[in-house]
Amino acid sequence: xxxxxxxxxxxxxxxxxxxxxxxxxxxxxxxxxxxxxxxxxxxxxxxxxxxxxxxxxxxxxxxxxxxxxxxxxxxxxxxxxxxxxxxxxxxxxxxxxxxxxxxxxxxxxxxxxxxxxxxxxxxxxxxxxxxxxxxxxxxxxxxxxxxxxxxxxxxxxxxxxxxxxxxxxxxxxxxxxxxxxxxxxxxxxxxxxxxxxxxxxxxxxxxxxxxxxxxxxxxxxxxxxxxxxxxxxxxxxxxxxxxxxxxxxxxxxxxxxxxxxxxxxxxxxxxxxxxxxxxxxxxxxxxx
Amino acid sequence: xxxxxxxxxxxxxxxxxxxxxxxxxxxxxxxxxxxxxxxxxxxxxxxxxxxxxxxxxxxxxxxxxxxxxxxxxxxxxxxxxxxxxxxxxxxxxxxxxxxxxxxxxxxxxxxxxxxxxxxxxxxxxxxxxxxxxxxxxxxxxxxxxxxxxxxxxxxxxxxxxxxxxxxxxxxxxxxxxxxxxxxxxxxxxxxxxxxxxxxxxxxxxxxxxxxxxxxxxxxxxxxxxxxxxxxxxxxxxxxxxxxxxxxxxxxxxxx
Numbered sequence: 432x433x434x435x436x437x438x439x440x441x442x443x444x445x446x447x448x449x450x451x452x453x454x455x456x457x458x459x460x461x462x463x464x465x466x467x468x469x470x471x472x473x474x475x476x477x478x479x480x481x482x483x484x485x486x487x488x489x490x491x492x493x494x495x496x497x498x499x500x501x502x503x504x505x506x507x508x509x510x511x512x513x514x515x516x517x518x519x520x521x522x523x524x525x526x527x528x529x530x531x532x533x534x535x536x537x538x539x540x541x542x543x544x545x546x547x548x549x550x551x552x553x554x555x556x557x558x559x560x561x562x563x564x565x566x567x568x569x570x571x572x573x574x575x576x577x578x579x580x581x582x583x584x585x586x587x588x589x590x591x592x593x594x595x596x597x598x599x600x601x602x603x604x605x606x607x608x609x610x611x612x613x614x615x616x617x618x619x620x621x622x623x624x625x626x627x628x629x630x631x632x633x634x635x636x637x638x639x640x641x642x643x644x645x646x647x648x649x650x651x652x653x654x655x656x657x658x659x660x661x662x663x664x665x666x667x668x669x670x671x672x673x674x675x676x677x678x679x680x681x682x683x684x685x686x687x688x689x690x691x692x693x694x695x696x697x698x699x700x701x702x703x704x705x706x707x708x709x710x711x712x713x714x715x716x717x718x719x
Numbered sequence: 720x721x722x723x724x725x726x727x728x729x730x731x732x733x734x735x736x737x738x739x740x741x742x743x744x745x746x747x748x749x750x751x752x753x754x755x756x757x758x759x760x761x762x763x764x765x766x767x768x769x770x771x772x773x774x775x776x777x778x779x780x781x782x783x784x785x786x787x788x789x790x791x792x793x794x795x796x797x798x799x800x801x802x803x804x805x806x807x808x809x810x811x812x813x814x815x816x817x818x819x820x821x822x823x824x825x826x827x828x829x830x831x832x833x834x835x836x837x838x839x840x841x842x843x844x845x846x847x848x849x850x851x852x853x854x855x856x857x858x859x860x861x862x863x864x865x866x867x868x869x870x871x872x873x874x875x876x877x878x879x880x881x882x883x884x885x886x887x888x889x890x891x892x893x894x895x896x897x898x899x900x901x902x903x904x905x906x907x908x909x910x911x912x913x914x915x916x917x918x919x920x921x922x923x924x925x926x927x928x929x930x931x932x933x934x935x936x937x938x939x940x941x942x943x944x945x946x947x948x949x950x951x952x953x954x955x956x957x958x959x960x961x962x963x964x965x966x967x968x969x970x971x972x973x974x
Contacts (some may be wrong), residue, residue, distance in 0.1 A: 490895040491930040495776040498769050502761050534937040537764030 479523060482530020489531065497532035501564050504528065508545050517550040529566070539563035539573055543580065553584045564597060572603035575608055582611065586599075588619035606636075610644065617652060622659065625650040650695045651715045657692040661700060661709035664688045675707035722813055731793065731823020740788050741831065748781035748964060749837050752842055767848045768936055774839040775856055778832065782864045783891060785831050786824070790871025791883035793820045794968065799879075799898040804827065814965035821872050821961060828864050855946065856935040862953045863929035869957045870924065873964040876971065888959045896925030928952050 479485070479500075489496045504523055508516060524542030529535065543556035560577040567573060578594030581587045590607060592615035596609045613628030629652060633645035664682045671685065679702045682688045694700055694711055701710045735741060755773030759766035794817065796801040806816060836857050843849040870890050874883035900916045907913050928949045931941045 487896060487899055490892060491779070491932070492776050494933045494936060495772045497822065498762075498772050502758070502769075503761050505761070532933060534933065534939065535768065537762070537768070541763050 471670050479527050482527045486531055493531040497528050497535055500528050520550055521555050533566035569601055571598040573602040574598040588615045591615045622652050622655045626656050647717050651717050653695050654711045658709055667708055677704050723815050727819025728822035731820050732826045735827040744781050744785050747775050751777045751840050752839050771936045778835045782832055783816050786864045786867040787871055788888050789824055789874050790868045791880045793872055794875040795879055813969045817965045817968050824868050832861050852935050855941045856932050859929040859931055861951050862949055863926055866953055866957050869960040873960050876964045876968040894924045897925045933971055
């Protein structure tokens with residue numbers, strides 16, 4: 432029998448049918464996905480096992496699994512339509528992503544930002560940052576973030592100073608952290624330590640801007656510390672003599688202070704003998 | 720390397736580079752490394768880490784797949800097609816045949832890994848984030864491929880490609896899970912059971928020695944001792960597996 436009796440099967444109808452079926456499947460899939468997206472007010476039943484178990488399942492691909500979950504978490508927490516999206520927030524960042532890759536800094540930073548700014552859970556954010564600090568002892572950004580959160584968020588200045596001190600142990604630390612650290616003691620009410628720290632910055636920096644900023648703080652803190660010292664000495668004088676000193680020099684004569692401090696401009700502090708109060712008549716640079 | 724082993728190795732290499740699977744895997748790997756750039760755009764923070772993780776994971780996955788998919792058929796397919804008779808009729812020791820096949824695939828993997836690495840570093844250079852420290856991870860991944868290839872050849876000497884593939888992939892999975900024996904031992908009350916776990920830990924291939932991907936991406940140090948240990952472990956374990964493969968192939972009946 433000749434070849435003409437067996438014509439070659441025509442491919443076009445088959446290919447067209449295949450393309451048609453593919454298009455139908457694609458449209459159906461896109462429709463279903465759109466319907467799912469429309470009903471995203473309730474969080475999908477999210478179950479992510481602990482990072483410890485995921486690490487086992489990852490077979491050495493834990494860093495890329497951490498990347499994938501981090502990318503997913505950014506999209507998930509950017510979706511404001513999901514009402515209960517903070518339900519697993521700590522689990523996802525602290526127990527899963529950072530467990531899979533404990534040296535991945537971004538999830539600590541972004542996770543703590545979401546916890547603070549979106550979920551209003553600063554202590555949760557600090558727990559996440561504490562884990563990051565423990566896992567990455569040479570890194571300064573994590574303790575800095577924790578310190579900044581304590582400073583600006585929960586106003587716990589002593590705790591902030593401790594975090595900034597941790598950040599300062601890193602050789603790569605940004606110079607601005609020293610200024611935050613020095614100021615936290617002032618905010619916490621420890622003007623003497625703050626003066627010492629600002630004085631150290633003022634003496635050691637070569638940057639004219641930093642030097643000016645440091646001097647402004649040193650100026651005002653010095654006034655504050657000196658006036659506190661004089662106030663305490665006057666109180667001790669009154670307790671010992673039963674009267675107010677007539678002049679500040681009486682404090683030296685009575686052996687209560689070794690010498691009277693000069694104000695930052697090199698002049699003497701004023702004294703009101705009627706009220707028994709030392710005062711500074713110059714102007715404070717920072718006005719506090 | 721004796722001439723006969725070299726001849727078989729070069730022939731195996733020529734055969735492997737004609738295999739479409741190799742090119743398919745390579746194209747996928749190259750495309751995936753390129754995709755890393757697009758994926759990294761979705762992140763908040765360092766894109767560099769995502770690109771590096773993606774690239775190293777791609778080299779790892781596709782290197783392992785190449786080792787397994789080419790390795791499992793190296794010996795068994797020769798037996799199936801009866802082409803092995805032509806070779807064994809010549810004055811060639813069976814062990815030389817197995818070793819030649821192994822080194823041929825090692826050469827293929829070397830070329831394959833070099834292409835993926837060059838492409839990966841090209842992408843990193845284009846982004847201005849190239850880091851020579853990543854090469855340590857790729858060297859160790861290559862050692863892992865060599866060990867997996869040895870295992871694939873061992874199973875290829877014993878059985879058909881499907882069974883070889885399952886067994887090799889099972890050992891790959893186990894090789895990355897050996898640390899979990901420590902968790903198991905902590906929960907086992909019986910000393911004998913714990914001893915069995917210890918023996919299994921020692922006998923099964925520990926592929927975690929070849930995995931420093933996470934370390935190099937974060938710029939953490941990978942010591943010379945760590946590298947030397949991986950080389951030594953491969954030399955001992957790989958040689959043991961190849962000797963076993965030779966022994967199995969020597970006793971194998973050819974009909």
